Amino acid sequence: MGRLDIYLVLTAVVVYGLATVLFLTGTIFSKERVTTWAVRAGFLGMALHTGGVILRWWISGHAPSNLYELNSLGGLLAVAYYLWNVRKRQDLKILGLVLFPLVLLLIGYGFTKFSEVEPLKPEYQSFWLTLHIIFAFTATACYVLSFCGSVIYVLRGFKIAAPYLEKAPGDRILNDLNARLNALGFANHALMILTGAIWAQQAWGSYWSWDPIETWSLITWLVYGLYLHLFFTLNWRGKRIQILNLLAFAIIVISYWLVPHLPVRNFL
Amino acid sequence: MTNAKHFGASKLISSPFFLILLLVLIINIIACTFQRLGWLISNPSWNLGTKGLHNFAVIPERNEGAQQTITKVLHKKHYKLRVTKLPEGTVISAQKGMWAPWASVLFHISLVGIGIGIISSYLWGFHAVLNVTEGQIAKAQRGSFIKTYDGRLTKNVDPGFDLGVAEFEAEYNQGVAEPTKVVSYVRVFRNHEILASAPVSPNNRIEYNGFQIMLSRFGLAPHLTLQDQNNKVIFDGFVNMDWAVHKAPIFSVRDSVTLPGTDIKLEMELFPDAKIQQDGSIISISNEPKLPLLTVNASENNQALFQGKALPGQKIPLSNGMTLMFDKVAYWNGFEVSKDPGVPVIFLFSLLGGVGLMGAVLLNQSEILVVLNAGETRVGGKSRRFRGLFEEEIAELVKLIELGKGEVRNYG
Numbered sequence: 051m052g053r054l055d056i057y058l059v060l061t062a063v064v065v066y067g068l069a070t071v072l073f074l075t076g077t078i079f080s081k082e083r084v085t086t087w088a089v090r091a092g093f094l095g096m097a098l099h100t101g102g103v104i105l106r107w108w109i110s111g112h113a114p115s116n117l118y119e120l121n122s123l124g125g126l127l128a129v130a131y132y133l134w135n136v137r138k139r140q141d142l143k144i145l146g147l148v149l150f151p152l153v154l155l156l157i158g159y160g161f162t163k164f165s166e167v168e169p170l171k172p173e174y175q176s177f178w179l180t181l182h183i184i185f186a187f188t189a190t191a192c193y194v195l196s197f198c199g200s201v202i203y204v205l206r207g208f209k210i211a212a213p214y215l216e217k218a219p220g221d222r223i224l225n226d227l228n229a230r231l232n233a234l235g236f237a238n239h240a241l242m243i244l245t246g247a248i249w250a251q252q253a254w255g256s257y258w259s260w261d262p263i264e265t266w267s268l269i270t271w272l273v274y275g276l277y278l279h280l281f282f283t284l285n286w287r288g289k290r291i292q293i294l295n296l297l298a299f300a301i302i303v304i305s306y307w308l309v310p311h312l313p314v315r316n317f318l
Numbered sequence: 319m320t321n322a323k324h325f326g327a328s329k330l331i332s333s334p335f336f337l338i339l340l341l342v343l344i345i346n347i348i349a350c351t352f353q354r355l356g357w358l359i360s361n362p363s364w365n366l367g368t369k370g371l372h373n374f375a376v377i378p379e380r381n382e383g384a385q386q387t388i389t390k391v392l393h394k395k396h397y398k399l400r401v402t403k404l405p406e407g408t409v410i411s412a413q414k415g416m417w418a419p420w421a422s423v424l425f426h427i428s429l430v431g432i433g434i435g436i437i438s439s440y441l442w443g444f445h446a447v448l449n450v451t452e453g454q455i456a457k458a459q460r461g462s463f464i465k466t467y468d469g470r471l472t473k474n475v476d477p478g479f480d481l482g483v484a485e486f487e488a489e490y491n492q493g494v495a496e497p498t499k500v501v502s503y504v505r506v507f508r509n510h511e512i513l514a515s516a517p518v519s520p521n522n523r524i525e526y527n528g529f530q531i532m533l534s535r536f537g538l539a540p541h542l543t544l545q546d547q548n549n550k551v552i553f554d555g556f557v558n559m560d561w562a563v564h565k566a567p568i569f570s571v572r573d574s575v576t577l578p579g580t581d582i583k584l585e586m587e588l589f590p591d592a593k594i595q596q597d598g599s600i601i602s603i604s605n606e607p608k609l610p611l612l613t614v615n616a617s618e619n620n621q622a623l624f625q626g627k628a629l630p631g632q633k634i635p636l637s638n639g640m641t642l643m644f645d646k647v648a649y650w651n652g653f654e655v656s657k658d659p660g661v662p663v664i665f666l667f668s669l670l671g672g673v674g675l676m677g678a679v680l681l682n683q684s685e686i687l688v689v690l691n692a693g694e695t696r697v698g699g700k701s702r703r704f705r706g707l708f709e710e711e712i713a714e715l716v717k718l719i720e721l722g723k724g725e726v727r728n729y730g
Binding site (some may be wrong): 134169170171172173175176206211220222226227229230233234237240241244252253254255257272282308 | 450497498519534671709
């Protein structure tokens, strides 16, 4: 029972790997049926992954807190949000080509930081932290999906890749969808910052301390704010807004993976 | 290098250029918000107008039952419908998301409100860290705090009470460095009279006289007494060991201090639950101070005075004739004492901002106009945002009413 959660996540990883291969095959050989099977594999992987995450939550008695659990939850939410969108729009299936390798990387990174179930430190025993984590990864799921859209958009600009990506939504639709996803991510990101500040006050007595993680989270939010203003107010469209989106995602990667490992005193 | 430091290369967040950028951002938000607000107030109809309305589809033949299908489909998509009979035909006007521009403005005004709350706390608030050792009282007054960030307008904020720790409990699971439960039994005094008494733990703070008191840190503090050659006490007190090293399963705490009023420097390592192994090395089998052992490396002006270990109650003779005594170990607690007058304002505007942001993200202001007459049906529309998706919606509408013959044209 104690290991079942890990086996479920590992099986989900194998299924996501299979989905990646199917997406690649379906796209390269223009086989719509293969791509449909890739999405089905995604659904199966999500079901197994959900079981694993819920079981781990139940066994530990608390929300995901260590890097393994957080990456696993992040991957699950990204897949779930992708599949939910695919059910609404079939032409978004192609985003799986970028999404599943990303999710594999995310969960794989989590496994490199694997640790057994541990009781939570007192400062982590907070309802606000659970909310903070859920909003954080919902925002990330939106941003990840939007990133996938931008990758497809930019790749389509290359003659060599364009014929394989014909089934993706048109440029104008992709522009709109990415902006909508980023707007939703931006709202969740705002809630993440707010709940994080309340939790920080409860745990350390200060709402905001300008520590590197907080600061980079704010920087990321402001960059996505810039994206939304350029899109909605200044009507930026096409390649330049997609490249900005890719850069914004790069800042997420810096904030999540790089900043926590930097020596704090060098930054502040 | 000095210029780089002055510019803020080493202290990014409090550097002038960062603060200037922050100020520019705040001015920008305020200016744009009021500009948008002015525009919205001067356009009270809040609609997109009929000017610039685009024909998406012109269907040359009239389909019987089209009106019913159109109203049903648009109603399902949450459009507010108005059907008008005119000599030219039946006009179906559909609108949704009319509040979207206001939602966006509400969000931006809320950012300004949050800024006001932050500035209020910055000017009139108080935030300080107070360390209290178990079984002792510390005066929560200026000068006692390790660090203070009090309001810029009220430099002399004084909580006016003393804080004592009657007892401290930390529970550890075996083999784990981090505690699973931490409780500090705090007493608030004024003139040695107990005013309040409550357990404080992370995520469970107490409030006294408008000041929030919360436990943010804790550590171990050995009690040391230093006597000179004539047995005169030079130092007598707890030394808070701040630099914690947890290397499971060997738990120990290290720190280096210079005893006040002397040049004697002590490099110490405390093993809370010590066990001396067969090879002579020391380990601590838990983090709880059950059987503490202190290793001391004492020196004065780089001259070694003593190097060795001590158990509680043991006297350490120093080579300069003085005596150092390690009596016992207690916990010290670090309390954050704060007052944030801007917080209610921040919460209020955060709530409004959340509503505004959700409205701005989820609502899209759009209008669809359908004119049905005997000869043809015209479908037109306008959307403030997501025009590509809006065109798709119109195309879907045309398809759904099965008129089929309309040509969906690109938005101009």
